Amino acid sequence: MDRAQAIKSNAIGLGKADYGGAPSTLCVGCGHNSIANQVIQVAYELSLKPNEIIKLSGIGCSSKSPAYFLGMSHGFNSLHGRMPSLGTGALVANHSLRAIGVSGDGDTGSIGLGQFKHLIRRNVRMTYVVENNGVYGLTKGQFSATAEEGQELKYAGQNELPAIDICLEAITAGCGFVARSFAGDAKQVRELLKAALSHRGTAVIDIISPCVAFNNDDASTKSYGYGRENQQPLHELGFVPIAEEIVLEGHDPGEVRVVELHDGSRLTLRKLEEDYDSSNRVAAIDRILRAQEGDEFITGLLYYDPDRPNLAEASRLVETPLAELPDERLRPSREALAHLMERYS
């Protein structure tokens, strides 16, 4: 067997390593590293062209991770809580790009809550991953806004404030793709990432991603131990790329819901204990609130609505990305100026 055959490559001839990035500087065992690896795997499996992706982040442990994947894609590690606006600008400037935004619970739930909600309102086409560990890592262990009420931490004491639920915030802001997952469930993270990348607007995936340094005690709802014990997937997800057949592998078709994604790919949601309908917004909110009350850690595609146009579509932009327009389509003619001058004389 020759060497070329030994290194596997995808449909565009790239190997998995081509989607890698710089070595991670996060803690060994950090949930964020696992998520970065799933991004690499997904990009490889989907044969994404690196130059059609931009990776964006704010500030925090989570926001460092774009350095650790897709080294052949442009990226911007920007300001704390302000990645959504930066991404909005980049994606109206070039609507042919697909954006992977990586944020954290502080970056999204505290300093960036406003920009997060307005990104969603505008339905900017971005896969928005929240690496949610309930704690500030780089500043050494303060509670974030997603930490559960009553939790105790060595450095921060007791958290007396109610948690902000990222998925609820996303749904109420009008998000058409809202999911929750767990960094310890690599397969679910992958399937959700694939589906999110196929969505036409903002797709939010809130991934519980344990912080091994400051918040990994089994009693914490953001720990590996808790996640492994309590994760309650609402369905089993299967991403089916464009032009591939849906294979149900012996399941009763009545047990599977099929979600048609914007680009023609599909997501199968196989029923587990309950028959959860991801297309019902009110039911989704109700289910999340009931999960809060019952201390349930539900994961999966909580809400999906493919219909709302994204910002670039709503702006009726020309097909050529604005950033690539030639000068003659940007600068009006000499006659146009003369005509206007006449109007003001």
Add this chain to the structure above:
Amino acid sequence: MVMPQTLANSIDDESSSKLNDFSLAVATTNGTGSQTANLTLLRSFFKMGIPVHGKNIFPSNIQGLPTWYHIRVSRDGYIARREPELLVAFNRATVRDDVATLPPGSVVLCNSDLKYRFERDDLITYDIPVKALLEGAEAKGKLRDYLANMSYVGALAQLLDIPLAVVQEALGYHFGRRQKLVDSNMAVVDKAFEYAANELEKCDPYRVEPMNATEGLIMMTGNEAGALGSVFGGVSVAAWYPITPSTSFIDALKNYLAELRTEPDGGATYTVVQAEDELAAIGMVIGAGWAGARALTATSGPGISLMSEFAGLGYFAEVPAVIWDIQRVGPSTGLPTRTSQGDVSFVYNLGHGDTRNVILFPSSIEECFEFGVASLDLAERLQTPVFVLSDLDLGMNNWMGRPFDYPARPMDRGKVMSAAEIEKRGSFSRYLDSDGDGIPYRSLPGNSDPRSAYLSRGTGHDEHAVYSERPADWHANAERLARKFDGARALVPQPVVDEPDGATLGILAFGSTRYAIDEARDALAAQGIPTAFLRLRALPISDETRAFVERYSKVAVIELNRDGQLCGILRNELPELAARLEPVAYLDGMPLTAEWVAGRLAGLTEEDHHG
């Protein structure tokens, strides 16, 4: 204070000097539609060929508070603010104060419905019964209030000799093709004109006569001109948050873009996003600039405060962006609708760390247009946020100007490396100074050469945009940024200098104060005190500014703020010349007058003679 003789004279001159030369204030109530009447007057003078300028002195209010409109008519072409000597008194709430501040011999046209009893006997007064004149007019309610203001237009037309045909034409311009509105307004004008002709005995010296001094000129606001310049500069992304006095910039931009940048199939080659705040507005601009689009935002001081973090990021990550700051008095409420040049030092160093920002200072509608184009070129050439500091006075008021010149040069898209160029060179390093001018090459997202990709961040990168905390890397980067900034000195718009023979006093100023300064200089020259004037058009300063300061033992730095902010920057940049720079700074929310400027300059020359 020394009052220059020529200016003192002009107040008490013979009646011939009142021809095409006066300052008129219209006092009304905000929200009653007086703007239509005021713009009709302004345009009437303009179309009669008389140099004219109007200033809206308005409150932060939708309806009910007092508002004034000042019109300066000047056969000599002086259009700075001058204290009014003609008053239209249509506001009960302010009439007492408005009348009290008039110089002796002033003229008041008063709405007799106010039932105001004049306590001064040194004024010439005319009463018009506005309610009675409106009897028979079909309009009701609010529309009736609007029409009421047309009565002073009609009365002034008669008293000042404005031909009714000119007024009608001005109304037509204002209302476009809506002939019914022209007619209903004109009916009131006619009635008031007739009333003045029959009932008022003209006993003041003020009047107008057609000239040809405005032929070929246009009239526009600075915000409209800046927006239009930006469109011809190829802007394709604008993001903003509403704030007076910058809102009309974006309003104009949206209109021009819709007209000029919509393609035959209805597709837009632009987008304008109303952001949730100024943090997001500049974030979008930085994002769009990074991705390769020409992007701008327009704001005012409070918005600039919120933009500081992204401005700093733009400086260090080296991302093109254009920020128009239409300056006002700040912060918060109180004087948000009053003009100022108070953001100069704040903007120059906006951002934490060693930021230094390029600033352009337009002073006229022509320069607003020109800098609209230039700012976008400079931002991409220098890969940095470029600020354009206009102000409320220039931005929101109507000014005369020459028709704008079509951009002489093609757009300068700066150093962007395509995939083909990377292939040719064999490598790409985002922050490498390969040309020695401190300006590196950038690549845009979407570039198909995998070597083009890099991860942007504020600090902590080496020449290859790789994360680095090595002291030598960051020191070298910061020094390169300083070199780049030094290079900007020669690229930005250079100063405009006027140095008559015999001048010993230098004047240095920027922006909209030039009109008061031009007039004051003429007045001083007439008294035998020639002065030299350098009008700064950008920061950082170039050698030309240094040389100017070197030539004069004293340079008055005139600006519309309390602390002499530009003077402080210049003293810092020219430490060996610092003692020559004299701050002449003032702020009360109003544009400077020539009288004030001439007084202060004369004071400085006096000091020279005596001290």
